[in-house]
Amino acid sequence: MQNVTVVDHPLVQHKLTIMRDKETSIAGFRVLLREIAHLLCYEVTRDLELEMISIKTPLETIEAPTLKGKKLVFASILRAGNGLLDGMLDLVPAARVAHIGIYRDHETLQPVEYYFKAPADIADRLVIVVDPMLATANSAIAAIERLKQRGANNLRFLCLLAAPEGVQKFNEAHPDVPVFTAAIDSHLNEKGYIVPGLGDAGDRMYGTR
Structure with missing residues (x-):
């Protein structure tokens, strides 16, 4: 698959296997999704640009690396995207957040937008769009299109399963x-x-059907 990175770290694969198990509890699923989001966040941000700044340690002044440029934007496709979002904010608490409310019409499988809120300067930031499942891709495509309409031009898409x-x-x-x-x-x-998949991520996270 072109333009796709599969994060095959053993901890990611182990946690994913437990999440696939239909016997995993709602609480367990939530915890695992948050934990796996930490690991996936490492990979999707691996090549962020750094710059050197001067700081004082308890012993001396040094030049040390820090993230360069404006803070990231995490764009969550509601509702299931929030499961990944929470874990990623654990690692990057200063990130801005966009919310995109899209649901899939179960008859047509087409996306229906009901909410959109994003930072005003989104064109100046790296935007990482999160949703656990990339199935038909209709919702993901619609979300990216909406973000591009608002000026986003540096985007990545992160999901649990595709x-x-x-x-x-x-x-x-x-x-x-x-x-x-x-x-x-x-x-x-x-x-x-998605087959074999793990069912509906939102339903398993929130205990709904």
Whole structure:
């Protein structure tokens, strides 16, 4: 798959296996999603640019590296995206946050937007869009399009699981946006769910159906 990074770290794969298990509790699923978000955040931010600044340690003054430029924006596709968002904010608490309310019509599988709020200067920041599943990719594509309309021009997409069909469709729509995921599964079923997958991430996180 072009333009896709699969994060195959052993801890990521171990936690993902537990999350796939239908016997994993709601509380356990939430904790694991937050923990795996930490690990995925390391990978999606691996190449952030640094600059040297002068600081005083208890012993002497040194030149030390710090993040360069404006703070990141994490853009969560509601509602399931918040599961990844919380873990990523643990690592980058100063990041700005955008919320994109999109749900998938279960009849047409098309995205329906109901909410959008983002920082005004989003054009000047790296935007990392988060959603646990890249299935049909319709919601992800719509979210990226909405962010681009607001001026975002440096974007990455982070998910927990992806389907080959979704990756292909997303790459065709947004070839300039790299995808980071913990796994690319077999296929989509007739209802647009990733197989073998882990079910509906939002339902498993919040105990809904």
